[in-house]
Amino acid sequence: MRQYFYTCIFLFGCVTTDAQLFEENADSLFKAGEYELAAVRYEMMVFTSEEDEAIAELLLKKSQCYKALGDFMESTKVLERTSSQISSELRLKVRYEKALVYYLNGQFQASYGELLRLKLVGQKLPEAYTHLEVLNLFAQGKWEDAKVLLGSDSFKLNEAEIDDIFAGRIKYKNPNMAYKLSLFLPGVGQAYSGYFFKGIVSATAQSALVGFSAYSLYSGYFWTGGMSGVALFYTFYLGGARYAKSLAIQHNDEIAQLLSKRYLDHIK
Amino acid sequence: MRMLLAIGLVVFVLSAFGQTPQGDLKLLEKKVERKYVSNNDADGVFFSLYKKVFSDQILNDCIYDRSCSAFSKDVFENFGLIKGVMLTADRLTRCNRATYAEISKVHINEHGKALDHWDYYVKKK
Amino acid sequence: MSTVKLLTTGITMSKRSSLFAFFILLLSVNMKAQRFSEGGLGFVKHLENISAYKESLLFLKKYEQAYGESDTTFLYQGRASYFVKDYNQSILYFDQVSENDIDYWNQAQFYAGWQSVRVGDLESAKDYFQNVTSEKSIRGLKSLELAGLCLLTGDMPQYEQYISNLANIGFEYKTHYEALEFVHERIVNRKQKSPLIAGLMSAAIPGAGKFYNGKAGQGSLSFITSAIMGMQAYEGFRKDGVESARFIIFSSLFSVFYVANIWGSVVGVRVDSMQFNQENYETVLLHMHIPIRLRYN
Numbered sequence: 001m002r003q004y005f006y007t008c009i010f011l012f013g014c015v016t017t018d019a020q021l022f023e024e025n026a027d028s029l030f031k032a033g034e035y036e037l038a039a040v041r042y043e044m045m046v047f048t049s050e051e052d053e054a055i056a057e058l059l060l061k062k063s064q065c066y067k068a069l070g071d072f073m074e075s076t077k078v079l080e081r082t083s084s085q086i087s088s089e090l091r092l093k094v095r096y097e098k099a100l101v102y103y104l105n106g107q108f109q110a111s112y113g114e115l116l117r118l119k120l121v122g123q124k125l126p127e128a129y130t131h132l133e134v135l136n137l138f139a140q141g142k143w144e145d146a147k148v149l150l151g152s153d154s155f156k157l158n159e160a161e162i163d164d165i166f167a168g169r170i171k172y173k174n175p176n177m178a179y180k181l182s183l184f185l186p187g188v189g190q191a192y193s194g195y196f197f198k199g200i201v202s203a204t205a206q207s208a209l210v211g212f213s214a215y216s217l218y219s220g221y222f223w224t225g226g227m228s229g230v231a232l233f234y235t236f237y238l239g240g241a242r243y244a245k246s247l248a249i250q251h252n253d254e255i256a257q258l259l260s261k262r263y264l265d266h267i268k
Numbered sequence: 269m270r271m272l273l274a275i276g277l278v279v280f281v282l283s284a285f286g287q288t289p290q291g292d293l294k295l296l297e298k299k300v301e302r303k304y305v306s307n308n309d310a311d312g313v314f315f316s317l318y319k320k321v322f323s324d325q326i327l328n329d330c331i332y333d334r335s336c337s338a339f340s341k342d343v344f345e346n347f348g349l350i351k352g353v354m355l356t357a358d359r360l361t362r363c364n365r366a367t368y369a370e371i372s373k374v375h376i377n378e379h380g381k382a383l384d385h386w387d388y389y390v391k392k393k
Numbered sequence: 394m395s396t397v398k399l400l401t402t403g404i405t406m407s408k409r410s411s412l413f414a415f416f417i418l419l420l421s422v423n424m425k426a427q428r429f430s431e432g433g434l435g436f437v438k439h440l441e442n443i444s445a446y447k448e449s450l451l452f453l454k455k456y457e458q459a460y461g462e463s464d465t466t467f468l469y470q471g472r473a474s475y476f477v478k479d480y481n482q483s484i485l486y487f488d489q490v491s492e493n494d495i496d497y498w499n500q501a502q503f504y505a506g507w508q509s510v511r512v513g514d515l516e517s518a519k520d521y522f523q524n525v526t527s528e529k530s531i532r533g534l535k536s537l538e539l540a541g542l543c544l545l546t547g548d549m550p551q552y553e554q555y556i557s558n559l560a561n562i563g564f565e566y567k568t569h570y571e572a573l574e575f576v577h578e579r580i581v582n583r584k585q586k587s588p589l590i591a592g593l594m595s596a597a598i599p600g601a602g603k604f605y606n607g608k609a610g611q612g613s614l615s616f617i618t619s620a621i622m623g624m625q626a627y628e629g630f631r632k633d634g635v636e637s638a639r640f641i642i643f644s645s646l647f648s649v650f651y652v653a654n655i656w657g658s659v660v661g662v663r664v665d666s667m668q669f670n671q672e673n674y675e676t677v678l679l680h681m682h683i684p685i686r687l688r689y690n
Contacts, residue, residue: 036448036451037451037455039448040448040451040455043436043439043440043443043445043448044436047435047436047439081443100292103299104296128292131293131296132296135296135300201321201325202325205325220632221629221639222628223621223624223625223627223628224625224628224629224639224643227621227624227625228625235326235328236325236326238327239324239326239327239328240325242327243324243325246324257300261300261301264293264296264297267293268293353649353653354649354652354653354656355653355656356653357649357650357652357653358653358654358656358660361611361618361650361653361654361657362611362657364614366610366611366613367610367611367614370608370609370611372668372672374668374672374675375668375671375672388664388667389660389664391663
């Protein structure tokens, strides 16, 4: 008798809910590493939920599925769907998660924006938030600010440890400055960006071309001097300035990466 | 029964809010440790010299998605010396804003670069 | 509500009547296998709204495993594949939609047809568009698609027939069939350029062949390049004579650019007509696409 009832109940369950599609629930799917299925499962729950709070929680978990899959772009998209009408505790979590995936996705400005909004709330932030803030400052080239932040109370680092992280020549190179320097005097911008040899190559090539043009014009080869010489000089001149700018950006990236690496090694 | 419910609740809360800063740190480390991949495909002496020394130094605002040097490499590989030289010289005279203005929207990709590949120049029946 | 009722009455039910209930429920499960549940369809539409097409595909796969395949699952898998631009896969899904539901059938035919054109299979595209039923509401769309297809295959008499049809039955597609008419006129009025003439003109005056081919900017820059090279070679010749290194270098550079300019003008004619065709293809494809998307969104 009883078994019939159980069968009936089971079958009725099949009929009423499509959720029966998935034997496991979303959290166990997530734990088992089935992140794609877990994401769908969470979305099904989002679809049937009506409260912003519950939806935000589910979206947070869904975003973690994509984070685990390494698809940070999708993760940010999911988090952007959360409502702002949620409890402050949950909002804190959402903001942190947003900051994290923005950083991982390479959107440092957006990531830092989220962190600043977190700070505005005025609560004392846990450790993980501050790590992210330091890394963001590194990535944006604000190394002095990072140094000041590391010296503050929330970090238990002493002077020597900070100096350890900032050891060597750590100097921010302004890309626009490099560009202008190279326009002013060819090769100087590259040298300013920390690539002395490349600066010399550029300067030599350009002075050779100037010499060639001047010599040609002086000896009466107007077409050769005016066209080949000056045109080639022009490409090298503007190209060199642009190269100096990209070298400065490259230099900053490398330093930012180095600092981040040292910092992460340190807190391990 | 009540005990079971309580345990269930704890497990649920843990799974929901079990944010793992350790896992996040691992991700951050991975992000920081990424390497820039440089494409060192086997070029000839001429092309590798150009790429190493000149490519960055000159104002090479190529209007095409496949840059002039890469296009040149393609045509030399596929058509041999004479046609290679001709198509490269023709391409160099075409690599300018005046030509770009005459290219229809269909042949400009999403990055604003014009499409021009070596296989356009294969003679078809 | 009904669950509670069933359970409460079930307790007092005899064995036979509970067996009866069991079979009714079993039956309803079977019915379910053929029809897509309202909740499931709503969820799939929700996934489309948030552009989660991969999730949609995954969900529908799961759904098929649990309740079997149906027209709805095929249609929506086809749609999801179409949205992620997996055209060939999408066509395979749409192929499996049956004629039971006319609206689903027509939608599948339109999408499969358009995607066949997209991947260059014009033969099957024609079959798909002709499979569409001749209901009043979609008669215009069908004619428009077939007109576009005829324009692409070059079947002009048939094309004109469809277009004259459209003026009566597809007035809402006015912008689209006017665009097709525009392309049609372009094709008809196109004068085929001769590579030989282009080459000869470029040999006489560098860049003239490109002017002839309708590329004035490209032509003038060809002329300027050749002229600069030529002047430099001439300068070397005038000042240092024929055997000087300067003359040899610049004259060979000039020759390369001069011959390349002729070569470029000759192949340019062919490349240009290829690009002309591509451009028309894309325009026609666009105006075949928009109405389908607007009709079945």
